[in-house]
Amino acid sequence: MEGTMKGAYLPGNSTVVFKDVAIPRPGHGQVLVKTKCCTICGSDIRAIYREHTGKGAEGYQNVIAGHEPCGQVVEEGPGIRRFKKGSRVIVYHISGCGVCHDCRMGYMISCSSPLRAAYGWQRDGGMAEYMLCDEKDLVELPPELSYTDGAQVACGFGTVYEAITKVGISGNDDVLVVGLGPVGLATLMLCKALGARKLFGIESNPLRIELANKLGLADKILKPADSNADEIKALTGGRGVERAFDASASDKGRATAIRAARQWGKIALVGEGGTVNFNPSPDIIHPQKSIYGSWVTSIWLMENLVEELVRWNLHPDALVTHRFPLEKADEAYKLMADGNCGKVAVCFDEELK
Numbered sequence: 001m002e003g004t005m006k007g008a009y010l011p012g013n014s015t016v017v018f019k020d021v022a023i024p025r026p027g028h029g030q031v032l033v034k035t036k037c038c039t040i041c042g043s044d045i046r047a048i049y050r051e052h053t054g055k056g057a058e059g060y061q062n063v064i065a066g067h068e069p070c071g072q073v074v075e076e077g078p079g080i081r082r083f084k085k086g087s088r089v090i091v092y093h094i095s096g097c098g099v100c101h102d103c104r105m106g107y108m109i110s111c112s113s114p115l116r117a118a119y120g121w122q123r124d125g126g127m128a129e130y131m132l133c134d135e136k137d138l139v140e141l142p143p144e145l146s147y148t149d150g151a152q153v154a155c156g157f158g159t160v161y162e163a164i165t166k167v168g169i170s171g172n173d174d175v176l177v178v179g180l181g182p183v184g185l186a187t188l189m190l191c192k193a194l195g196a197r198k199l200f201g202i203e204s205n206p207l208r209i210e211l212a213n214k215l216g217l218a219d220k221i222l223k224p225a226d227s228n229a230d231e232i233k234a235l236t237g238g239r240g241v242e243r244a245f246d247a248s249a250s251d252k253g254r255a256t257a258i259r260a261a262r263q264w265g266k267i268a269l270v271g272e273g274g275t276v277n278f279n280p281s282p283d284i285i286h287p288q289k290s291i292y293g294s295w296v297t298s299i300w301l302m303e304n305l306v307e308e309l310v311r312w313n314l315h316p317d318a319l320v321t322h323r324f325p326l327e328k329a330d331e332a333y334k335l336m337a338d339g340n341c342g343k344v345a346v347c348f349d350e351e352l353k
């Protein structure tokens with residue numbers, strides 16, 4: 001592929017800057033992917049759109065943004081083993097060194113090498129017509145799923161699936177999800193598919209509540225309040241939920257998730273930043289509760305998730321409320337930062353419908 005393409009960069013002052021750059025050539029073990037969809041993540045907004053907050057794993061290196069990409073292989077570099085021209089692929093969004101312990105477990109998110117680079121943060125990401133990918137970072141996108149489905153698996157749904165796998169979900173469980181942004185909505189969607197008994201949400205944004213109701217994702221959605229844990233107990237025979245997730249990243253939301261869980265309950269914290277206050281003895285020690293931290297997922301669990309989505313006939317793209325062409329990426333990021341939306345996607349070709 002010859003020529004130039006436009007790429008979107010985030011200078012860190014709530015704007016998007018476009019630059020013309022050469023279309024990259026794949027080296028050994030690499031492919032060139034034609035981007036079809038790249039969704040915007042809460043972490044993009046928190047750490048690199050409004051300002052550049054992070055260092056190391058969260059440090060933005062002034063590369064093409066976009067860490068939730070999905071597309072089609074259009075050019076093969078030498079030494080490719082599995083994927084080929086025409087392959088539909090999800091990009092696991094962190095390229096690890098491949099040889100540290102965490103990479104060998106498939107958790108490139110936790111790669112401890114200085115070679116670790118996240119697409120859209122330390123190496124060019126999906127907010128451009130083409131992107132250069134290492135073959136080892138790709139997950140096959142089956143024909144049953146759209147590229148917009150796949151983009152959400154690249155980060156958000158993968159992250160949710162990891163947390164769910166850690167705490168386990170079955171028909172024995174009532175579930176509370178605090179915060180119904182895209183990650184919280186995805187949590188409800190997957191817990192429902194796994195057969196959870198009753199699903200509860202806590203959210204204040206009317207558009208997000210409406211989206212959850214439209215998709216039939218929750219039995220009841222509460223407005224955030226200090227009384228939320230008591231309300232959840234009242235809705236569950238006085239016991240509380242078996243499983244609670246925090247996707248609100250709010251201090252009070254986390255405390256609610258912990259307190260609304262029943263005895264022996266499990267709580268997963270997914271929302272990032274901030275803090276939490278709780279009283280260890282009455283809140284977790286005496287009631288025998290466990291709190292799990294969960295950060296992104298492994299590439300093998302991402303492959304499992306893709307397989308399950310097909311079996312469940314479940315489409316993550318149902319959470320996408322807004323699609324923009326690349327030229328309007330500034331509007332896309334602004335909307336996601338404002339929060340009056342479900343998932344926001346920058347789309348190309350057939351995905352821009």
Ligand SMILES: [Zn+2]
Pocket residue numbers: 041042043044067068155156
């Ligand atoms: Zn993300």
Ligand SMILES: [Zn+2]
Pocket residue numbers: 096097098099100101102103104108110111112113116
């Ligand atoms: Zn590594």
